[in-house]
Amino acid sequence: MIFAIASGxxxxxxxxxxxxxxxxxxxxxxxxxxxxxxxxxxxxxxQLGLTPDFxxxxxxxxxxxxxDAVLHHPEGGxxxxxxxxGSGVLSALEPAALERVxxxxxxxxxxxxxxxxxxxxxxxxxxRRMSAWADCLLVLATEEPTSLTDAYAVLKLHAADKPHGDAxxxxxxxxxxxxxxxxxATLQRACQTFLGRAPACAGVIRRDxxxxxxxxxxxxxxxxxxxxxxxxxxxxxxxxxxxx
Ligand SMILES: Nc1ncnc2c1ncn2[C@@H]1O[C@H](COP(=O)(O)OP(=O)(O)OP(=O)(O)O)[C@@H](O)[C@H]1O
Ligand SMILES: [Mg+2]
Numbered sequence: 001m002i003f004a005i006a007s008g009x010x011x012x013x014x015x016x017x018x019x020x021x022x023x024x025x026x027x028x029x030x031x032x033x034x035x036x037x038x039x040x041x042x043x044x045x046x047q048l049g050l051t052p053d054f055x056x057x058x059x060x061x062x063x064x065x066x067x068d069a070v071l072h073h074p075e076g077g078x079x080x081x082x083x084x085x086g087s088g089v090l091s092a093l094e095p096a097a098l099e100r101v102x103x104x105x106x107x108x109x110x111x112x113x114x115x116x117x118x119x120x121x122x123x124x125x126x127x128r129r130m131s132a133w134a135d136c137l138l139v140l141a142t143e144e145p146t147s148l149t150d151a152y153a154v155l156k157l158h159a160a161d162k163p164h165g166d167a168x169x170x171x172x173x174x175x176x177x178x179x180x181x182x183x184x185a186t187l188q189r190a191c192q193t194f195l196g197r198a199p200a201c202a203g204v205i206r207r208d209x210x211x212x213x214x215x216x217x218x219x220x221x222x223x224x225x226x227x228x229x230x231x232x233x234x235x236x237x238x239x240x241x242x243x244x
Pocket of ligand 1: 007010011012013014015016041121172173174205207208209211212215230
């Protein structure tokens with residue numbers, strides 16, 4: 001199953017969530033690939049403290065095959081493809097070049113149970129294409145109004161591109177579970193009213209200082225703070241996604 005993780009608004013926690021979901025799914029025994037699809041400001045490798053020999057930039061430039069850019073994260077038990085270009089070249093990826101990358105990724109995905117695409121912020125053509133290309137789109141939102149309107153914009157484009165597509169909302173940085181559920185309900189109402197259908201809620205992740213601590217140390221939250229509220233929440237979301 002291929003999941004894309006989007007939010008519209010930047011900085012809401014996509015990369016951290018993608019990394020933690022990858023780790024939780026690997027701990028549940030799945031073969032997992034985390035693909036850094038942020039073509040502008042890739043940073044999965046940075047959050048994990050890894051130094052890849054090849055990244056997506058090398059693949060697009062024809063210096064490496066996608067399979068050569070796969071790096072194993074031993075502690076996490078999952079694989080990653082880093083996306084850093086260093087030059088911003090990837091954000092201007094031609095549609096045909098993007099399709100070639102996606103075809104190679106489709107092939108590579110056969111080796112895995114779960115593939116996660118960490119998408120960039122914004123609503124660029126490539127973000128939109130990859131959102132629709134995945135089997136399931138996970139849209140991260142926080143309670144901030146700007147995040148909610150951006151999450152709605154992502155869901156609206158997805159509904160237009162893929163009318164029967166599978167999109168689900170993840171509320172991140174919620175003050176409490178109840179507050180997170182209210183945030184979801186706001187988005188749900190807007191989608192129901194204006195799009196005629198609403199995405200399901202994949203779950204709520206509470207705001208938790210240990211997330212920042214783990215990122216600062218380039219450590220995995222589930223290893224460093226296994227009982228932290230955000231760790232418990234992501235583990236529950238992962239179990240529900242894998243069971244579906
Ligand atoms: N549940 C949470 N509790 C507390 N802080 C969080 C939580 N989730 C994310 N953060 C904070 O949000 C910051 C941004 O996270 P991250 O880099 O994963 O966001 P992003 O959406 O990938 O950003 P970008 O759009 O720039 O790619 C992190 O450094 C972390 O401090
Ligand atoms: Mg990110």
